[in-house]
Amino acid sequence: MKSPRDTLMYQEAHAAADVIAHQLAANAGVLAELGERLRAQSPRCIVTCARGSSDHAAAYAKYVFETRLGVVTASASPSVASIYDAPLQLQGALFVAISQSGKSPDLLLSVQAAKAAGAQVVALVNDTDSPLAQAADTVVPLHAGPERSVAATKSYLATLAAVLQLAACWSGDEALHTALERLPADLRQGWEADWSALGEGLLAVHNLFVVGRGYGFGAALEAALKFKETCGLHAEAFSSAEVRHGPMALVGAGFPVLVFAQEDGSLEGTLGVAAEFRTRGARVWVAAPGATGPDALPLPAGVPAITTPLLAVQSFYRATAALSLARGYDPDVPPHLRKVTETL
Known part of the structure; x- marks a missing residue:
């Protein structure tokens, strides 16, 4: 019988702290140079382009860039270039393409269209020999190494x-540099958190909501995907500000909700939504720094809000590897899925 520790998903998620420690050192030079160029000539906007976990x-990048850089950031649909061949107006924009494999045809077409439209292209990519890396103006390697589980973990983090x-x-923000310096140690500490209550509570359910806000919204999106991908669970992600606009009508007695929260201006409102769901009889798990109680999913206290989602997702991956096996799945080989998805 396979145990969670035997899964590639568990092992690769566990490796994230070491991966990131190496990555931060290895990319210091290229990102210092890129940051200097961007400060000298600030882009008028940032456009991201990616699919799936990327x-x-x-x-997550949208909230980081807008809160820390003050640069409006929007997501581009790859279909605009690959299907509709629509002309883009991207003069003076920074186009950030994100991919693990760097091979998806629609992403490559989007990069080509962005460059033709006047954008500077930065690729965040794990495979530095990929077509995406060759097409970009600047490559930021993820340094995650080979990732054999279909479910992306260490490459996402x-x-x-x-x-x-x-x-x-880019910003020269010393507080952000400090948060990065402590991140590998924070991840190692966070790995030891006990999230077994989540797996026990979701063993027999079929549907759930995952809720987050701000820096935590990307974590909610990622968790919902992994529930579907590895556990056969129908999960939908919502911002804690948006879930009241219709979706919460579905939440009643016994309905499961996973909430991600971090210690910033979103905390009170997000915990308020969790409390409201509980008054309806919902089963609510809250992942927050210093959380306690039977349905609390603990995270280390004192972690910067901007890095809290990394610790939450890492602990989520560990718990999900166990839940997947308990529900009769193999998280490393989800049904009908491949590691590299090439979309046109």
């Missing part, structure tokens, strides 16, 4: 760390 990293390091080098 697009969830892009959702490495992408978030790369986003943070790019923002730190």
Whole structure:
């Protein structure tokens, strides 16, 4: 009988702290140089382009770039270039393409269209020999190494760390640099958190909501995808500000909700939504720094809000590897899925 520790998903998620420690050192030079160029000639906007888990990293990047750099950041649909061949107006824009494999045809077409439209292209990519890396103006390697589980874990967390390091080098924000310096140690500490209550509570359910806000919204998106991918669970992600606009009508007695929260201006409102769901009889798990109680999913206290989602997602991956096996799945080989998805 396979145990969670035997899964590649568990092992690769566990490796994230070491991966990120290496990545931060290895990318210091290229990102310092890129940051200097961007300060000298600031882009008028940032456009991200990605799919799947990489697009969830892009959702996190939007909040990081807008809050720490003050540069409006939007997501580009790859279909605009690959299907509709629509002309883009991207003069003076920074186009950030995110991919693990760097091979998806629609992403490559989007990069080509962005360059033709006048954008500077930065690729956050794990495979530095990929077509995406060859097409970009600047390559930021993820340094995650080979990832054999179909479910992306360490490469996703490495992408978030790369986003943070790019923002730190561009902004010169010492607090952000400090948060990055402590991140590998925070991840190692966070790995020991006991999230077994989540797996026990979700063993026999079929549907759930995952809720987050701000820096935590990308974590909610990623968790919902992994529930579907590895556990056969129908999960939908919502911002804690948006879930009241219709979706919460579904939440009643016994309905499961997973909430991600971090200690910033979103905390009170997000915990308020969790409390409201509990008054309806919902089963609510809250992942927050210093959380306690039977349905609390603990995270280390005192972690910077901007890095809290990395610790939450890492603990989520560990718990999900166990839940997947308990529900009769193999998280390393989800049904009908391949490691590299090439979309046109």
